[in-house]
Amino acid sequence: MSQDYLTAPNKTITSTSGITFTYRELGNDKDIPLVFFNFMAGTLDTWDSRLINRLATKRHLIIFDNTGVGNSSGKVPTSIRQMALDALTFIRALNLKQIDVLGFSMGGMVVQELLELDSTIVRKIILAGTGPRGGVGVSIAEKINNPKFLKSLSHINNIRSYLFFTKIPNEKMMTKTYLKQIKTRKFNRDKNATPAVYLRQLKAINAWAKAKPNDLSIITKPTLIVDGANDIMVPTINSYELNRRIPNSTLIIYSDAGHGSLFQHFKRFSTSVIQFLEE
Template sequence: MATNYSYVKAPNLSIKTADGTVYAYRELGEKKGIPVIFFTHLSANLDNWDPRVVDGIAKKHWVIAFDNKGVGLSSGKVPDTIEQMARDALTFIHALGFEQIDILSFSMGGMIAQELLAIEPRLVRKLVLSGTGPRGGEGIEHVTKLSDRDLIRAIFTLRDIKTYLFFTRTDHGKQKAKEFLVRLKERKEARDKQISIKGYRRQLKAIHEWGMAKPADLSKITQPTLVVNGDDDRMVPTPNSYDLAQRIPNSKLIIYKDSGHGGIFQYHDEFVKSVIAFFR
């Protein structure tokens, strides 16, 4: 049965896995076919997905977004490695009983998705990697330094850190940042919990180690893959997207002009159309 509400009205659901962890999630769209599982970014909870992206894709697909272990309304301790995050994601997906999924990932979520594919490749039919990079990718080891610097900047300017991390500082980028942040506040009730400072630092550690790790053999990813980014991503530098597209055999690359790490939110209409066409 199709749900008739938007993401901002979707109820918070939960499932307890065999290891005792309770995972929080929201779902949207008609519950049939292969579900699209959303893998999210550093520090993010369920409220950090752009409702325009979720609603748009849910018009054609069954969409599920979830809180990583230890984040938001999910229980447990935040892992400090990307590999463990991938194993936890697998635990959640198996608990829901899925035998095959599509993945839409963003930033750290794209790193988790790559690790998941290395562990259980047959689970995934198609893959979207947005605003992310490969293991050992250019500049990924600097995410902690960049995030700390922009956090201080955000505090002193009384702005959300995503203004700086996700968007360019052009007039167009600044306007799109404002619009995005307004959309994230559309949900008024049953909002998710923020990540703890300790959990946030553990995620940063995981990303840093991912950036310092030995590159993986991405030719083993045989699934159709859509790689997406802005042309000026400061957080996970845009050359990483070109690298992914070169090294993953069956891939397509989309780069949005005058946009940064959050290009998929800045160009949400175009992104949704591309993803729907890709997941057919």
């Protein structure tokens, strides 16, 4: 199995629902797989290969496009719950009996819904730059007075440019490095997220943010929560709230980082993840 995300082949599998999911697989397939759940407008090629490759040296990784995203077929759901149902369909199509999960931003919301649907297949949980259902400032509508967010709306890629690395001395360098890194793969690239994908995901996030808070006390599996101290996309207070409400959880806050802390500190983050999964 491939050890380099930049050359890992694109694989497909068709579920019982008729959706054809596109995914990549790395690492040792004898391990319990760590399944990645993506952020808004994210595709296979918006994950930083430096982070993925470090994790692949120790773990079996599965990175996938959910319904309607990238090269996966179907139409993007307008609810986080349906995204979770579709993700569960993908996991069952691969006949996976037990998994670890890593949900970043919107992906962390999908993971929480997935745990409500079926927590038995999940062994350990990693939540990065995300928050609980009904969390503080999670609704996009609440960000209309934030100049950086308004600027980001002019182009989908600017969501990453302006919101991943915020309030840090070398913000521009971090942004430039990340945007360059995610373009490094030259062949068999994933399809970029379209404005329609973005808008449907936006609708799902806004509805989820306004919904009744979820009962996080039911999450008893070991959980690692990671965020930057200056996250303006999903305000950092939400990570503290996750830690408070999830009984068996550990919180890591990077003092100099924003929403994309797992990419900014990919070395430290990968080390923490590997240690957490191997404990």
